[in-house]
Structure formats: structure tokens, C-alpha cells
Amino acid sequence: MTSADELRPIDGLRLSDEYRAALRPGEAVEVENGKLHRFPRFFFEVPSWEEAHSLRVATHFNLAELMTVDSREADLLLHTFPHYVPCAILALARYLEDFRREVDAPVFISANGGYRSPAHQTNKAPCLHSWGTAADIYRVGDIYLDDEKSITRYGRIAASLGAEVFVRSYEPGDDHLQVDLGYLTLVPRECSEL
Numbered sequence: 001m002t003s004a005d006e007l008r009p010i011d012g013l014r015l016s017d018e019y020r021a022a023l024r025p026g027e028a029v030e031v032e033n034g035k036l037h038r039f040p041r042f043f044f045e046v047p048s049w050e051e052a053h054s055l056r057v058a059t060h061f062n063l064a065e066l067m068t069v070d071s072r073e074a075d076l077l078l079h080t081f082p083h084y085v086p087c088a089i090l091a092l093a094r095y096l097e098d099f100r101r102e103v104d105a106p107v108f109i110s111a112n113g114g115y116r117s118p119a120h121q122t123n124k125a126p127c128l129h130s131w132g133t134a135a136d137i138y139r140v141g142d143i144y145l146d147d148e149k150s151i152t153r154y155g156r157i158a159a160s161l162g163a164e165v166f167v168r169s170y171e172p173g174d175d176h177l178q179v180d181l182g183y184l185t186l187v188p189r190e191c192s193e194l
Helices: 017-023 049-054 075-079 089-103 148-159
Strands: 008-011 028-030 036-038 042-046 055-058 083-086 107-109 134-140 177-180
Touching: 017 075, 049 055, 055 089, 089 107, 089 134, 089 148, 134 148, 148 177
Parallel strands: none
Antiparallel strands: 008 042, 028 036, 042 083, 107 134, 134 177
16 A cells, blocks of 8 residues: 555646546636636646555545546546645545544545546536535445435535535435535745745
8 A cells, every 4th residue: 555645746737638528627716606717727646546446645546446436537537647635635635534534434425426537427517526625425334325314414514514614415315425625726845826
């Protein structure tokens, strides 16, 4: 196992045209209620799936758990390495670790339930998953979060982690608990915004 200290930060504006078109680093976008935010500009480079599985971003979470996507992801970002994930994914991992400690059980993230790029086909509009700050939790220990009672119960626990944690309320048909940290971006110390 390797640690998050070994992640290599990259300025997304220095990536190839092909990657920039898919990741849209630093691009201003309109989100809900007409508010403007910028997509993440700084990413960690992930050289392979093997490394994503071996890289611990928190005590009980490896990076692969927070970046598993299905075939609706842009082909370049699904099949080609390196992959790039927003640096703020480390903050999400920290909150998920805190959540795991509070529930005292393993926490399972859905496919497409962690980071997915702005090019992912399920993103009809910019969503917090593209910032690497949202997670869809489908199971806690042996309990599947697929009903109002379980989603509400674990949602309260997630919300208790801090005022910055937003928990989406249960809606009929939900099969996961969605938590997010908002439009958080992270600039690594070794990077410059100029």
C-alpha cells in the first residue's frame, strides 16, 4: 500500500488539449440557481488502476473506491492512463473516514458515486461529483441504503460531521445516501495559480 503523500499534483491547464476538453480545468460553469463556479484546476495524476487500488487516501479508503466509473465516462478518461482526479478528493476521503468511524462499520461508495468528470454522460448539468467532493454511499456495513429510514438515519450521522457537510434528503426511489462538501477546490502547495 502506498499513501496519498505519493500523489503527483498536476495543473490541469498544462494537460493535452484532449484531456483539457474532458476535464475543463478552471472553466467557469453555471450551476443550480444560476450561480457560477469554476471546475477544479488542480488534479492528482493516477498512473494505473493498480496504483489507484494500492493508494490509501484515508485509513480505510483507497483512491480506486472514489474514482470507479462505468462506461458512460468519456472513453479517454475510462480507458487511458494516467487518470486525473481533483485534489479536493483528499478532503472527501477524510470526511468519509470520519463517517466510517462514527458508524463503526465499512462504508461502500457506488460506481459513479465518487469522482466523475464533467464529460461523464450522467452529468446533465455540472454536479459536485466533478469537483471530487461528493459521494453516493449505497451500503454501511450490512445495511443497504435503499429506503427512507436507513438513508435518513445515516444522513443525520453524516450531517453531524460539520456544517460544511451537505446531505441530500431522501427522495422516493433513492438507493443511496448522497453527501457533499460543496464546490471545494484545493491548490497543492507546490502549485501556482498564476
